[in-house]
Amino acid sequence: MLPHPTDRLRFREMTPDDLDAMSAMLGDRDVMTYYPAPKSRDEAAAWIEWNQANYAQHGYGLWIVETYAGDFVGDCGLTWQKVNGRSELEVGYHVRLDLQGRGYATEAATVCLEYARDVVGASSLVAIIHPENAASRRVAERIGMRHIEDDTDGPVTRTVMGMQLA
Secondary structure, three states, X not given: OOOOOOOOEEEEOOOHHHHHHHHHHHOOOOOOOOOXXXXXXXXXXXXXXXXXXXXXXXXXOEEEEEEOOOOEEEEEEEEXXXXXXXXXXXXXXEEOHHHOOOOHHHHHHXXXXXXXXXXXXXXXXXXXXXXXXXXXXXXXXXXXXXXXXXXXXXXXXXXXXXXXXX
16 A cells, blocks of 8 residues: 555655666765765665565555656655664655755655554654754654654764654
């Protein structure tokens, strides 16, 4: 099962055929500014495999987001992440650099939030964001999230935005 399409976007599961598009996006220094480093082609392949494992285990993961014409926009979806030592369901999103600023991340994240609430039955949802990533924080705020805590478990303290769904 996939999140329902929006007026501009549709979702599908990642496959190995997405390696070129995912490698280009995850390897883009500007898209990956707030990650330790851009991902290599092999790391992008591992990203796809990780999401395929998530689909098999949970029924969801990060999905490919594309236009109705089939143009690759990015990825968005739900994954389990550690926050201060506990598991939290996170909505995550990446959009190609040349398509940023058009509301695609907010549109996709909104539908994934609805999927988390209505299909998964999650009681809460978070977005884990580098503290300097103002654009990602704005997406989280637009879908109704507020700062709930800081995650101090990793090498960089990350902002945890969140909301109750139930």
